[in-house]
Amino acid sequence: MMKHLPAYYTIWHILGYYGLRLTAYLVLGFLMLPILIIVPLSFNVEPYFSFTQGMLRLDPDAYSLRWYEAIFTDQRWTLSIRNSFFVGALAAILATVLGTIAAVGLSSPVMPAKRLITALLLSPMIVPLIIIAAGMFFFYTGFGLVGSFTGLVMAHAVLGVPFVIITVTATLTGFDRSLFHAGVSMGASPLKVFWDVVIPLIRPGVISGGLFAFVTSFDEVVVVLFLAGPEQRTIPRQMFSGLREQINPTILAVATLLIVISVALLVTLEILRRRSERLRGEAF
Amino acid sequence: MENSLSREDGRNARRELNRRRIAAFALVIPLLVFIFFAFVAPIATILYRSVYNPVVSDLIPETLAALDAAEWDRADVPPDDVLNVFSAELSLLAQERLSGRLAEEINRAIPGMSSVVRSTSRAVRRMEQDTLLSEGGQTLLDANDRWGDVAVWRALQDAGAPYTEDYYLTALDLQRAEDGGIEARDGARIYVTLYTKTLRIALIITILTLILGYPLAYFLANAPSKSANMLMVFVLLPFWTSLLVRTTAWIALLQTNGVVNSFLMSIGVINEPMEILYTQTATILAMTHILLPFMILPLYSVMKGIDPSYLRAAMSMGGRPIPAFVRIYLPMTLPGLSAGALLVFIISVGYYITPALVGGTDGQMISNIIAFHMRESNNWELAAALGSLLLAIILLLYWVYDRFVGAGNIKLG
Numbered sequence: 001m002m003k004h005l006p007a008y009y010t011i012w013h014i015l016g017y018y019g020l021r022l023t024a025y026l027v028l029g030f031l032m033l034p035i036l037i038i039v040p041l042s043f044n045v046e047p048y049f050s051f052t053q054g055m056l057r058l059d060p061d062a063y064s065l066r067w068y069e070a071i072f073t074d075q076r077w078t079l080s081i082r083n084s085f086f087v088g089a090l091a092a093i094l095a096t097v098l099g100t101i102a103a104v105g106l107s108s109p110v111m112p113a114k115r116l117i118t119a120l121l122l123s124p125m126i127v128p129l130i131i132i133a134a135g136m137f138f139f140y141t142g143f144g145l146v147g148s149f150t151g152l153v154m155a156h157a158v159l160g161v162p163f164v165i166i167t168v169t170a171t172l173t174g175f176d177r178s179l180f181h182a183g184v185s186m187g188a189s190p191l192k193v194f195w196d197v198v199i200p201l202i203r204p205g206v207i208s209g210g211l212f213a214f215v216t217s218f219d220e221v222v223v224v225l226f227l228a229g230p231e232q233r234t235i236p237r238q239m240f241s242g243l244r245e246q247i248n249p250t251i252l253a254v255a256t257l258l259i260v261i262s263v264a265l266l267v268t269l270e271i272l273r274r275r276s277e278r279l280r281g282e283a284f
Numbered sequence: 285m286e287n288s289l290s291r292e293d294g295r296n297a298r299r300e301l302n303r304r305r306i307a308a309f310a311l312v313i314p315l316l317v318f319i320f321f322a323f324v325a326p327i328a329t330i331l332y333r334s335v336y337n338p339v340v341s342d343l344i345p346e347t348l349a350a351l352d353a354a355e356w357d358r359a360d361v362p363p364d365d366v367l368n369v370f371s372a373e374l375s376l377l378a379q380e381r382l383s384g385r386l387a388e389e390i391n392r393a394i395p396g397m398s399s400v401v402r403s404t405s406r407a408v409r410r411m412e413q414d415t416l417l418s419e420g421g422q423t424l425l426d427a428n429d430r431w432g433d434v435a436v437w438r439a440l441q442d443a444g445a446p447y448t449e450d451y452y453l454t455a456l457d458l459q460r461a462e463d464g465g466i467e468a469r470d471g472a473r474i475y476v477t478l479y480t481k482t483l484r485i486a487l488i489i490t491i492l493t494l495i496l497g498y499p500l501a502y503f504l505a506n507a508p509s510k511s512a513n514m515l516m517v518f519v520l521l522p523f524w525t526s527l528l529v530r531t532t533a534w535i536a537l538l539q540t541n542g543v544v545n546s547f548l549m550s551i552g553v554i555n556e557p558m559e560i561l562y563t564q565t566a567t568i569l570a571m572t573h574i575l576l577p578f579m580i581l582p583l584y585s586v587m588k589g590i591d592p593s594y595l596r597a598a599m600s601m602g603g604r605p606i607p608a609f610v611r612i613y614l615p616m617t618l619p620g621l622s623a624g625a626l627l628v629f630i631i632s633v634g635y636y637i638t639p640a641l642v643g644g645t646d647g648q649m650i651s652n653i654i655a656f657h658m659r660e661s662n663n664w665e666l667a668a669a670l671g672s673l674l675l676a677i678i679l680l681l682y683w684v685y686d687r688f689v690g691a692g693n694i695k696l697g
Contacts, residue, residue, distance in 0.1 A: 102316075111312070127634070131327065132323070258526045266524050
């Protein structure tokens with residue numbers, strides 16, 4: 001490794017170089033280890049949150065799948081899994097459709113009050129969830145939306161909108177608007193041009209925005225605490241009460257499954273990012 | 285030279301520009317309508333609820349009207365006919381099982397009044413309205429001599445005003461003095477202390493994420509791109525992992541019999557397990573872990589754009605590493621640094637879930653007390669006032685962020 005270092009490096013430069021390397025790896029460890037530790041603990045045969053002697057000896061009898069079985073036999077967990085996917089999907093669709101159309105308008109160079117409107121549309125990301133949740137609880141009660149799927153989907157769509165705006169606007173900055181005008185001037189309706197020309201080019205941004213919106217809903221618990229009844233319990237809500245009431249390794253098993261989902265999402269997003277770069281390369 | 289654009293052309297161009305403006309705005313309208321209904325209106329409701337509480341004025345409208353009609357001077361116990369009206373109204377409330385609601389509201393102003401209201405309402409419940417309207421005042425005084433205390437009637441009239449700034453006074457640890465002025469609340473300064481503590485915790489977390497994030501971002505930005513891309517996954521995976529999962533991880537790590545304690549005991553660093561879980565330290569540790577990617581990502585993207593030859597040039601010309609770094613490199617990273625620091629600070633000020641799960645009593649932040657007043661003590665108006673103050677802090681920070689960084693420039697990895 002020493003041979004990479006420039007000749008003018010003094011001992012202090014070299015110490016600094018290795019010090020930085022060490023610090024960087026320690027911080028990466030701090031980021032990853034807490035998450036990695038969950039995975040083996042979820043296979044613990046004992047109902048504890050810590051490693052048993054048997055697990056450290058790698059004794060196969062100290063490991064089991066019982067907490068995974070517990071997820072799929074407990075009705076509360078199966079219901080919350082179904083609810084999470086249902087609410088997440090609907091909220092993501094709502095946020096993506098409205099957000100994509102709005103982002104196309106927002107990225108027009110002649111959009112009036114652009115800065116103010118962007119700040120407003122992104123603010124659900126910044127306003128503390130507790131304020132959003134309490135406000136929605138007050139306001140939605142009057143419309144009978146508390147304790148309903150409609151209310152929950154609306155609330156989660158609001159939280160997903162900023163992500164759709166950010167990702168779609170980012171793809172649109174590389175979009176050549178003359179393509180749109182060319183399509184219209186050749187007689188196609190603006191809607192057809194939007195659907196046949198604009199959408200295919202910004203599709204990676206739209207999909208990753210939708211994924212962000214889905215994950216936001218999938219991971220959200222504060223609004224669920226205030227708006228959902230027992231019928232609308234989601235996975236994070238079930239984990240939250242589990243962590244508060246009876247701590248039980250089923251939560252670790254659920255957590256491990258959620259980590260697997262995050263890895264899958266990360267891979268999907270990376271693929272989309274590369275495609276978006278390629279598409280942008282082709283467009284110019 | 286002849287002007288090549290006629291007035292007609294100018295008009296057409298303006299018309300075309302206006303048409304495009306309207307078209308762009310029309311695309312945003314559906315989302316704006318949705319956001320106004322589903323988000324802006326709820327936030328406005330919070331602001332409204334923080335100054336508006338119609339509960340008492342709905343419960344005892346006749347009594348409040350009688351107080352006004354008698355032009356009560358608030359110096360002495362109101363005249364008998366007001367007391368009579370109140371006894372009759374209390375009897376009706378007791379029959380409709382609403383006296384508990386009144387008891388709760390009065391108790392907030394004068395602790396201990398809840399039981400007085402409840403016992404008196406039992407005493408008048410079965411009495412005839414006519415009897416009460418003529419001599420109910422004496423029944424009140426017989427049932428409990430607190431009804432002879434002018435302070436109780438003042439509290440009743442104050443609670444009966446539907447619009448009030450009292451919740452803001454409470455949220456700022458102030459109260460209304462007897463002469464109508466404003467004075468510091470007796471006893472502990474609960475909420476101001478909590479706001480200060482929340483801001484302090486948020487600041488500590490921001491500094492910690494900066495100390496941990498800066499060297500890592502620097503390392504990643506200057507590493508060969510192949511290994512940097514791979515190591516970046518270790519930053520993005522935690523970023524994408526559920527908040528609840530990461531909080532669960534910290535509970536597993538920090539428990540009395542958890543991974544950290546067993547490890548430290550097995551290598552002999554400590555003899556007794558440390559009590560870290562359910563303390564402020566746990567809140568700070570877990571939130572630093574959760575928010576670290578928000579610091580690393582903007583720093584990384586700024587550092588990626590800095591030509592490393594600047595620093596190399598400074599050092600190859602004999603500059604010592606630290607002064608060269610402070611004077612050349614650090615100023616160039618300020619945009620990323622301020623973006624990351626503001627984002628982490630804004631997010632941590634309003635955090636709820638992690639403090640609620642790992643913080644114990646000591647690690648609670650302002651959001652937790654708002655949730656407490658919403659869900660447990662049912663003091664919604666105080667929750668709304670505390671929330672509005674928090675919102676004011678956040679919007680101020682967001683405005684700073686938007687000014688210096690631009691809200692549209694938030695990076696998502």
